[in-house]
Amino acid sequence: MFDPMPWLILSPLIWATLAFVHGPGRGGRLAVACLILQLSLAAILAQQVIAGGVRMYAVGGWGAPLGIDLMADGLSTVMLLLTQTIVLPLAFYARAYFVGHANSLRYFWPLTGYLLAAMNALFLSSDVFNIYVTLELLGLAAVGLVALVGGAGPITAAMRYLLATLLGSSAYLLGVALLYGVYGSVSLVALKPLIAADAPATVSLAAALMLLGLMLKTALFPFHFWLPPAHGGAPAPVSALLSALVIKASFYLILRLWFDLFAPIVSITAAQLLGALGAGAILWGSFLALRQTHLKMLVAYSTVAQVGYLFLLFPLATGMSAEVAESAWQGGVLQVVAHGLAKAAMFAAAGAMITATGRDEISGIAGVATRIPLTLFAFALAGVTIMGLPPSGGFAAKWLLLGAALASEQWWWIVVMVVGGLLSAAYVFKVLRQAFLPVEETASFQLLPRMLEWPILLLALASLVLGLVGIEVLSLLGAA
């Protein structure tokens, strides 16, 4: 049977390298072609997983623990599918975007290719050391992309991002070293049966180190300091990639470790602590988003807040009845998917508005409602998901999380979710409201090419339609 797993990693590696050899600014067309291929590969993999459950692939034919295994289960397939689905429209968008911003194009395509290879490899890996390598590949590619624009602001942001991500992966690697010390293996498959509730304290320390490192990379409050300048300062397609996907990669790993590898040793106290940090992120991030004067900074702080929702999953799913945990788990993963699609659309729309008006402050987008209604419409649709209003994917996620919170009688998370939802409505409408204001006749306005607007709408619609087809995603997620 044809196995798409290695190809999902090889394809972006190959096109990125070829794009590099081809030279600065080149490789867009090749990327689009390969991305279409990757999307089909991910779809094939999803079908195989639904039909036959978890799939393993022994690289080099050795098999774990001597060799490295690739593994595709429901969660990793959902992430792979999400990644390819977001990147393909963004690639079209980027091709149109960089026509007007040619000076920051340079090596965008190869960097994006390696970024994608890193994510696909990360989602497929079942080896904690191999995952470390993919994390570094991911981090360096992301930093390179942030620095593309140049200038003091973005370079500073890139530097801070690099230091944060290095600190995070170092903590992770130390955890891996400790795990190897205790068990003599780095394979998830080999480690899982060995870790029991009575595991030595070293394992708890390793778990704490790995999770902390990944939380830093996911920009969970209060480790979010690096995110807004990095995501807000990068070119729009890059911001979209970073906010929609890159932080989700480290979050995916947290899920993997928490619910898979370390499931026997995680405690309810730790889960409540993660939830509290998530709540802090929701409130503080939303509050700061509301205070921003620049469009992309607002969207970036919105990411800080939305990351918080993801972490509510832990107190709702840890130590609760199977039914509640299931509902929270599904809600958390749906939130990952919904936020990914919506945030990609939102950053792309922000980039389009800034391109059209030539101004990056929120006050500068007056009149967008009449000049580029399609883009504004897409922004609003994405906003619906961010606010968690029906019938969007964000709503479906919120529904499940709220249900889990009610069923487990943890009403404090309900308050957080409700208040967070209202705050997010406040900052989304802060933008929409401005867009409806009349604009002075003298304001210059640049018409946008179609390929800049339609991919945004596609992403936003996808985040909305997710609310109606959530059951399909959940059936893939539950495939075992």
Place this chain on the structure above:
Amino acid sequence: MNFNETLPLLVLLSSLLPGLIIFALPDERHGLRSLINMVGSTLQLLLIVYMLRGVMHGEEYIYHFTILPGLDLVFKADALAMLFVPLSAALWFLTTLYAIGYLEGSPHRNRFFGFFSLCVTATIGVAMAGNLFTFFVFYELLTLSTYPLVVHRGTEQAMRAGQVYLTYTLGGGALLLVGIVWLYGLAGQVEFTHGGVLAVLWPEYTSQLRVIFFLLIAGLGVKAALVPLHGWLPLAMVAPAPVSALLHAVAVVKAGVFGIVRVVYDVYGVEFSQSLHLLMPLAVMASVTIIWGSLRALFQDDLKRRLAYSTISQVSYIALGVAIFGPMATVGGVVHLVHQGIMKITLFFCAGNYAETLGVHKISEMDGVGRRMPWTTAAFTVGAFGMIGLPPLAGFISKWYLGLGALEAQMPWVIAILLASSLLNAAYFLPVLYRAWFQPRTEAWPEEQIPMQNGRETAWLLLVPPLATAVATMLVGLFASSTLSPLTWAKMIAAREYLYWMP
């Protein structure tokens, strides 16, 4: 999927698709846009007439769609839905006609009509929702699709009104959501069912059910403008007249109060609600709203603001009818859903005509408008008399049944409320009529935009809709006992909610 299942979807699509197409059209394509609007609207009416026939003959129109495990979107055309759906569709048709005339020459009309269609789609979705989840989906969609209409003019005042509107409705939506999720957690996925479905949870979950009821009513009360949740409504007056007309008569406030009807009758069940002692607080709240709205209306000089406060008061008749235990009050409340809609839209159309034709916005400017615009003023008079409750107009029927219901439930104080409210209604409407008909005009009109032509007081498109609804106000009163009247339909609904009662 057979035809009966697709029919509710088709009704939704007949207003959704025109809306989406209109968004895509350039702003200058007036003719095409109006055509699409009218085709969609007419098609929708035809489909609804077909469904009405079916429902009378016992057909069922139910559509299920699963979106998450244990979470279905359900559309169901039951008797209650088929009271609200034809009202929305018919008034949408008239309001669209009116809006085409009203907005002639103003900018961004594609945006306006696009959201207008979405707003009607949301209302019809609310009406046909077969469970609370579906109801909530369209309830929030209604919020989102009406916001651009409220801020349509883009003025600072409109923006502020929009912000207040959102704060109230989204806040209410959040409470409603928590209530619904909680209820789903307790009872699982429950469809709207005559007589309610929650009685099985008694007595174990009584206190939880009370809290949920409070959350649901608070969430719905925002849109239904129950005091003290009504603050957004007078501000939302800045919207163009057709929007106000639709917001007040059918869409937003009706969605809220319709939700209350659904929760009391088809979720909790009216008998179960009574046994939990939930109805009395609701009745008190509705009564306070009725009196408070009328009192505030007295002191407004702005015509649309006076009408807005009148809406706050009148919509609570429906809530009151629901909250009085007994079939007669149910008939009165449910039928007022239709009656208030027809009357209030007439009044708003007329207010819009005064503003658009003569630039008259305030009551103090209305001296002598009756002679300048006799037809419009006649329609306004019919609407106002209806509101006051003069027989044989629509409002009288509602109040009559509410009064009967109050007696039946042995709540004589309600009669006092009804009387006081009618007096107040008269007190704030009659001076307007007096000025319009009997005060002579001493100065020029503030801003005469549409001159008198061949004895026609204003544009055709502005005149026909209020006349049509005024005639309807008379007809539903005069022929209240005919088999096709809203009253008969309301009796049928009451008969299904009170299992022991024969009309």
Place this chain on the structure above:
Amino acid sequence: MSSALVYALTGAALFVLGMAGLILQPHLLRKILAFNIMGSGIFLMLVGVAQRAGTPDPVPQAMVLTGIVVAIAATALALALARQLLDMNGEMRLPEEKTGKDRLDV
């Protein structure tokens, strides 16, 4: 205590030193050096704990080789960024970090 464990303990000490330096040192070059010290600590620890029984273990050694290359790559990129900041700002440090505080108004 075997000599391998001495390596591991040294590694732990280096890691802690590096971590504190990475967080506290304001100068970028020192931060980058601190990161490398931290990395060396991890590598020592990885090799040390793996062969605490006395027999050398080639697997962590290969991992350390990989880790070294990754660390070189990261160091190079960090140096390039620091160099650009030096050229633009005239100093090799991040603009005053408002640690833990966000810019309320950008």
Place this chain on the structure above:
Amino acid sequence: MRTLLNVTVLFLASAFGLALGWLILDLPVAAVRLPEQVTAQLEMSGVVHPVTAVLLNFRGYDTLLEIAVLLLALLGILALPRHVSDHQHRPSSANPVLQTLTRVLAPLMLLVAGYVLWAGAHRPGGAFQAGAVLAGAGVLLHLAGLLPAWATPGRTLRAGLAVGLLVFIAVAVALMAQGTLLQYPLSWAGALILMIEASLTLSLGLILAGLYLVLTDSGVQK
């Protein structure tokens, strides 16, 4: 504020360090014994040296990604915006003694690199070490003023930088025809690994030298 942060971080770091040290001293016996498996499978790997076997065969996939990381770092540096100055940067100390010495040393270093590469199969050595020696030669040539800095590498140089990764991937893909990714058949393993190592040596040398030679010229004009 600053001192408070210092004290907190130092306190937490030392507490963490102590805990770490304490726990390391108390490790149980590992459940999985990888060294034995490596020894058992060494014959099948195509090389004699166990570290090389792990690096290029058992965990060759790690190495593949690691090459990508290294290339990516250079790419990230190249992608940084810069204003290329008109003059090519050359170190001022073009000392004739150094130049002469370098002219002699460079071919020698090439030879050493070749030996280290070949030796990797059975003793410490291999592509990385060989590449590092090559890169050292490049840096030395640059410092002696014999090799200009690389502002913007041309296509040939870019191809050279990427060839190691491309060959590695090509071999990995070709091997999928008869097994899984990077599954070497026993008879070919040694030759294929040598081929990969050779191309890696070239690319690694260029990349590592590039990290220096590009950085040299990465300054933004003030």
